[in-house]
Amino acid sequence: MTDVVFTVGNVLRGDDGAGPLLAQLLDEEPAPGWTVVDGADVPENHTHHIRALAPRRLLIVDAADMELAPGEVRLIDQDSVAEQFLVTTHAIPLNFLIDSLRETVPEVLFLGIQPQDTSFYAPVTTMVREAVEAVHDRLVRGEGFEVYQNAG
Template sequence: MTNVIFTVGNDMRADDGAGPFLAALLEADPAAGWEVIDGGASPENHTHRIRALSPKRVVIVDAADMGLAPGEVRRIDEDCVARHFLITTHAIPLNFLIDSLRETVPEIVFLGIQPREIVFMAPMTDDVRRGVAALHRTLVDGVGIDSFPGIAE
């Protein structure tokens, strides 16, 4: 059984590309014990790939407006994901995606990355780029996602 990092976001919308940027970093420098799947702007089109892996744990990574400094990373309680924190650039709300995955995945964790700006055809900001790089390093070093503080309602 494996673990999956499932990234979400649109890399044509500045900091909303945080998830796909993490996927690219993990493709170039993988984290032991983790499979990466980039769901992009239409993550619902990739859930079959996750189900085929039968993972024990899925970590969904996406930009989330948490009122923090840009680039900050937090674990977000899944009950709060759709209600409070997500930037709605996706075809379906992520809580529907989580509910769908929950049918076959025992543990789902959501990591939010605080964006500075979500602007079409703008580059990712340096703060978010550094935050994603730090998240990548945490995964590669085996520290684990539980080292990130949690945020709830």
């Protein structure tokens, strides 16, 4: 059994590419005990693969407008995803996806990265790139995500 990092985002929309950037970093330097699944901008198309992996823990990573400084990272509870954080680049709301995955995955966590620029064809900004690299480093070193708590 493995834990899964499930990245979400659109590489054509600037900082919304934070999730896929993390997937790329994890492909290049894997984190022990974690498998990465890049959901891109259609994460619902990858839920069957996640269920087949049967993880005990799923970490969803995506850009989320939390009204914080660009590049800020927060562990967000599921109710906050549903109530506060609208990610409009995905076909279905992430809270529906999380509800669906919770049916078979014991622990589902959502890690949001505050974007600065999600316009089409913009590059990932420096602040968001550095935040993604920090998340990658934590995963590789086997560190927890408590440092990212207290969203909102």
